Amino acid sequence: MADLGEIEELVLVGAGNMGGAMLSGWVAGGVRREAITVIDPNPSNSIKSLLDRSGIRHHVAPPDNIKAKILVLAVKPQVMYAVLDTLAPVIDENTLVISVAAGKTLTYFEERLGKLAMIRTIPNTPSMVGRGVIGAFANGLVTEVGREKADTLLSAVGQVEWVEKEADIDAVTAISGSGPAYAFYLVECMAEAGRKLGLDEELAMRLARGTVIGAGALMDGSKDDAGTLRKNVTSPGGTTAAALEQLMAEDGLQPVFDRALEAACNRSRELAG
């Protein structure tokens, strides 16, 4: 495992939700501030204050006095094309490129940046609190050392899962990339159902939110699988069984999740172009 303190010439392009989360993780994890350059024409106030506090170099456009050893691309897929056109000054043949953009394939990057060592990743928003899940795929030009460095950088914000086939990244995007939204939607639905049962709206939200947070923490500390944890809540003939009978009626939520994740996976493929 490489050491965050040994990272050199790390250039981050786009310091929004994802780029900003990674930047915070790197700073907290010990990447030297001199090793980082941020390129973002319009960083949020919180990122500006992190940059000011930590004294990290910041540019509104790619400077011509730095060659990135590692270049992290964290702009929206829709602006990626225009951004890639500006990056020649910060890239050479030794640059390792790491993309976090949904959908954008390694072929897309190779066609615009040339044949470089490249890693396509898909993180998720819990990366903001160091609890992300990050899917990653490396092309054949990534060395063992490059992969270790990338693993160390990504591990600063969460759990890294390497996949063997690039196509799997679309499915990873559908589960863990977009997945936090499904969990938040579950909280919204539980709270709304509680409100309909007569509870104060804010109380219902506190109960739903606390329950999902608590269930996550319980799962985190447990060796049991999700099904066993569910069965532990479910007394025969009790309240949970009554609720699950509704949730699992006919095929239950599975067909809904099948359709939802298929839609996300397809959208990820569409974003490739």
Ligand SMILES: NC(=O)C1=CN([C@@H]2O[C@H](COP(=O)(O)OP(=O)(O)OC[C@H]3O[C@@H](n4cnc5c(N)ncnc54)[C@H](O)[C@@H]3O)[C@@H](O)[C@H]2O)C=CC1
């Ligand atoms: N938000 C999410 O849950 C996830 C997002 N992603 C991917 O992460 C990437 C970034 O998404 P977010 O962080 O959510 O977007 P964001 O909008 O929060 O951040 C994008 C950042 O890029 C900056 N930017 C715009 N034009 C630029 C340019 N020409 N040069 C440099 N920086 C520029 C913006 O000022 C902004 O700070 C996207 O490609 C997205 O697909 C991946 C997984 C999850």
Ligand SMILES: O=C(O)[C@@H]1CCC=N1
């Ligand atoms: O919705 C999106 O396209 C991005 C990628 C995964 C999560 N957010």
